[in-house]
Amino acid sequence: MLRRIILDVDTGIDDALAILLAVRSPEIKIDALTTVVGNVSLEKVLRNTLNVLQLEGVKDVPVYGGLSTPLVVKPRDASVVHGGDGLADTNLPAPSLRAEAGFAPDIICERILDGRGDVTLVTTGPLTNLAAAILKEPVIAKKVKLHVMMGGAFFLTKYGQGNVTPVSEFNIWHDPEAAKVVFDSGLPTVAVGLDVTTDPAASLKRSDLAGISNDGGAQPLVRRLCEYCLKSGGYLHDPMAVAYLLKPDLFTIEEFPVDVELHGSITRGQTVADSRSRWRKSHFQWSPERGAVKICTKVDGGRFLKLFMDRLGSVSRAA
Numbered sequence: 123m124l125r126r127i128i129l130d131v132d133t134g135i136d137d138a139l140a141i142l143l144a145v146r147s148p149e150i151k152i153d154a155l156t157t158v159v160g161n162v163s164l165e166k167v168l169r170n171t172l173n174v175l176q177l178e179g180v181k182d183v184p185v186y187g188g189l190s191t192p193l194v195v196k197p198r199d200a201s202v203v204h205g206g207d208g209l210a211d212t213n214l215p216a217p218s219l220r221a222e223a224g225f226a227p228d229i230i231c232e233r234i235l236d237g238r239g240d241v242t243l244v245t246t247g248p249l250t251n252l253a254a255a256i257l258k259e260p261v262i263a264k265k266v267k268l269h270v271m272m273g274g275a276f277f278l279t280k281y282g283q284g285n286v287t288p289v290s291e292f293n294i295w296h297d298p299e300a301a302k303v304v305f306d307s308g309l310p311t312v313a314v315g316l317d318v319t320t321d322p323a324a325s326l327k328r329s330d331l332a333g334i335s336n337d338g339g340a341q342p343l344v345r346r347l348c349e350y351c352l353k354s355g356g357y358l359h360d361p362m363a364v365a366y367l368l369k370p371d372l373f374t375i376e377e378f379p380v381d382v383e384l385h386g387s388i389t390r391g392q393t394v395a396d397s398r399s400r401w402r403k404s405h406f407q408w409s410p411e412r413g414a415v416k417i418c419t420k421v422d423g424g425r426f427l428k429l430f431m432d433r434l435g436s437v438s439r440a441a
């Protein structure tokens with residue numbers, strides 16, 4: 123069955139690769155691409171998103187601008203990882219493709235409440251747009267069948283440590299208040315966090331570049347992004363969230379209550395999963411009303427990389 127998704131992005135090297143993976147996957151139809159401040163400013167995120175679609179020759183995916191600041195704090199970019207332009211310093215010219223007039227949180231609400239009840243949300247940036255949508259229309263949390271997010275560091279595997287601070291992952295750290303709104307809403311969330319996205323078996327290696335064609339459409343960009351990505355570990359964070367939709371059997375899932383640290387002087391933005399076996403159900407029960415989040419705790423790295431290379435290694439779209 124064709125899966126209809128809203129993809130919320132802060133494009134970003136790995137967001138660009140995630141968009142292309144989604145566009146090239148016949149199992150998915152992107153109903154709307156919504157953009158949010160994160161890796162770079164909203165203006166750059168929009169420009170990058172439109173450029174990716176334009177290079178790929180995609181004209182039928184509407185793109186919307188969203189929030190240009192987190193809910194409470196000021197934006198802090200990640201250009202040290204993604205390049206000054208957010209796209210590996212490719213400095214692409216301004217795209218001729220244009221964004222639509224709507225505002226991302228409104229679009230998220232509209233598409234979820236349109237009566238069809240079949241929207242899957244995929245977020246590969248901070249949760250600011252989604253939180254704003256939930257604050258506007260809390261009922262959407264009950265209408266969405268599935269939310270797959272790239273985000274969080276849950277300390278459930280040896281790789282699940284923070285990438286901005288020792289305990290905080292970028293998307294959550296950038297807007298912890300938004301993440302808390304999302305976790306508290308009861309939205310059925312699958313978290314594809316650093317516990318799996320930084321597993322070396324699922325990360326690009328220099329030898330993989332030989333399998334990435336430089337020819338045609340968006341391929342020169344794909345090649346450049348993959349090369350740049352190798353400078354910081356070869357991690358394919360955001361494509362892995364899309365891969366969850368395509369092949370959920372690549373992942374092992376465990377469910378735990380999750381809360382977000384908002385006040386810690388050194389732990390702000392930490393995603394705290396209550397993985398205790400001894401005390402969780404005892405009189406020391408923590409947050410009994412809190413719903414569980416499905417957290418990816420293992421990925422078949424070899425099969426994930428094969429899927430990525432099959433669909434992004436050359437311009438031909440997967441059948």
Ligand SMILES: [Ca+2]
Nearest residue numbers: 134137246247
């Ligand atoms: Ca991202």
